[in-house]
Amino acid sequence: MSDSSLFIPVILGTSRQGRQSEHVAKFIVEQVAARDRLETELIDIRNIAIANDDAGEPLKDPQFSATMERADGLIIVVPEYNHGYKGNAENP
Numbered sequence: 001m002s003d004s005s006l007f008i009p010v011i012l013g014t015s016r017q018g019r020q021s022e023h024v025a026k027f028i029v030e031q032v033a034a035r036d037r038l039e040t041e042l043i044d045i046r047n048i049a050i051a052n053d054d055a056g057e058p059l060k061d062p063q064f065s066a067t068m069e070r071a072d073g074l075i076i077v078v079p080e081y082n083h084g085y086k087g088n089a090e091n092p
Contacts, residue, residue, distance in 0.1 A: 001024050007039045007040070007070055007076070008038055008075060009040055009042075009067060009073070009074060010028050010032065010041070010042050010043065010069050010075045010076075010077060012025040012042060012043065012044045012045060012046070013077060013078040014045070014078060024077050025042060025044075026042065028077060029042045032075070041067070043064065048064055049061065052058060
């Protein structure tokens with residue numbers, strides 16, 4: 001990658017079975033990769049081993065951390081829930 005290039009990874013932000021956002025994420029990767037002076041890669045969170053406890057540092061994935069340090073920006077693809085923003089406990 002040259003000094004004038006930007007690295008913009010695309011993060012597929014759901015690991016749910018039957019996710020439809022995977023198609024969108026792959027399309028976006030293709031579009032970004034076709035641009036001059038842009039480099040990208042698809043980061044599928046399904047492929048990042050994350051423990052279910054709150055142990056702190058041991059939860060970090062070294063490859064993901066290195067990619068985030070290198071990134072000039074991010075594109076995050078997340079699913080749509082009920083035709084709107086993701087709900088939470090206060091606003092289902």
